[in-house]
Amino acid sequence: MGTGQRAAYDFAMPESPPPLAPPPSLAGLFGGFLTVGLLGFGGVLPLARRMIVDQRRWLSAAEFTDLLALCQFLPGANICNVSVALGGRWHGPVGSLAALAGLLAAPFAVVIALGAIYMRWHTEPVVAHAFAGLAAAASGLVLATAIRIAGPIRARPRAVAIAVVALVSLAVLRLPLLWVLIVLIPLSIAINRRVA
Amino acid sequence: MSAGPLPTLAALFAELSMLAVGGANALVPEMQRRVAAEGWMGPAEFGALFALAQAAPGPNMLVITLVGWRVAGFWGGIVATSAFIVPSGILTYVVAGVWERFREARWRRVAQAGLTPVTVGLVTAAAVALCRAAVTDVPTLLLVLATAGVLLATRLHPLWLLGVGAALGAAGVL
Structure with a gap:
């Protein structure tokens, strides 16, 4: 009787998500992350989420959000950390390597080809001017990212103070990042405790 | 035969790997400063390589690959990329295994509440460092501001804005 009720309840759950796929093989890991690396222009995380959650159904949306929180919390490139954690979950260190290799193989080749073009032609005035424009636009992208991530802390004076000290230390005083982090991270954790 | 700059590349990017709180963008001021201190390249060339990495597909940490490649060729690219990935990768591998226990801690x-403001400061410093190299006159300043404004106000793909910037430059507008 109890199980019958449980089944009825499950049935009534709104939009139960589609079942997950079986764990991917090593080739599947490599191939999945290869598509992310190849197609991930201007931000790979949304694409990685679509591949992992929607297309290949390796993880549920909640599992992916949880994994991303871990990878953003740890140092390093977030998407590389995602590939290492996922590959390792199913195939150990070899799985991590397969996922990382898939992620980086194509972008590595493309970026070095672009670099070679730059080095070959950058003394040509037209190319030099194109790169000046490209560099200015890329600076604008980072500026927009800075403004966007500053939004949530704007109303918290202590958080703003920490951000300003970090900015001045690095951009104006040009202090070494290691020392800035060693001082500022503990300080920031201590004075921003209440909001957590 | 000397190993050349490879050990220096490896040491630099292994250190940066563990300092990359908030992703590769947060490392820009430190990278720009360190590559200049090593005599490898000035801020303008670093800015061009950073822009190239943004225009290519894949994670934006590829600027590290490009710096390594520029300094020491193909193996420089491999060494810099590996040095950056391996330390934080090992940490992620280990922590992912025990993460369940700490998820709700x-x-x-x-x-996290303490790290976020630091990341905001680092990424803002990255924007300042890149702008300082890229803004050489009024038109480049306007391009930086217009790109940031359009990106914040619309859902336009960033690649279009990079393309517009390069086209305006090539056309001699800047």
Whole structure:
């Protein structure tokens, strides 16, 4: 009787998500992350989420959000950390390597080809001017990212103070990042405790 | 035969790997400063390589690959990329295995609340460092501001804005 009720309840759950796929093989890991690396222009995380959650159904949306929180919390490139954690979950260190290799193989080749073009032609005035424009636009992208991530802390004076000290230390005083982090991270954790 | 700059590349990017709180963008001021201190390249060339990495597909940490490649060729690219990935990768591998236990822990939220403002400061410093190299006159300043404004106000793909910037430059507008 109890199980019958449980089944009825499950049935009534709104939009139960589609079942997950079986764990991917090593080739599947490599191939999945290869598509992310190849197609991930201007931000790979949304694409990685679509591949992992929607297309290949390796993880549920909640599992992916949880994994991303871990990878953003740890140092390093977030998407590389995602590939290492996922590959390792199913195939150990070899799985991590397969996922990382898939992620980086194509972008590595493309970026070095672009670099070679730059080095070959950058003394040509037209190319030099194109790169000046490209560099200015890329600076604008980072500026927009800075403004966007500053939004949530704007109303918290202590958080703003920490951000300003970090900015001045690095951009104006040009202090070494290691020392800035060693001082500022503990300080920031201590004075921003209440909001957590 | 000397190993040349490869050990220096490896040491630099292994250190940066563990300092990359908030992703590769947060490392820009430190990278720009260190590559200049090593005599490898000035801020303008670093800015061009950073822009190239943004225009290519894949994670934006590829600027590290490009710096390594520029300094020491193909193997420089491999060494710099590996040195950057391996330390934080090992940490992620180990922590992912025990993460379940800490997922709901209060100290994790406390640490995150403290890290976020630091990341905001680092990424803003990155924007300042890149602008300082890229803004050479009024038109380049306007391009930086217009790109940031359009990106914040619309859902336009960033690649279009990079393309517009390069086209305006090539056309001699800047």
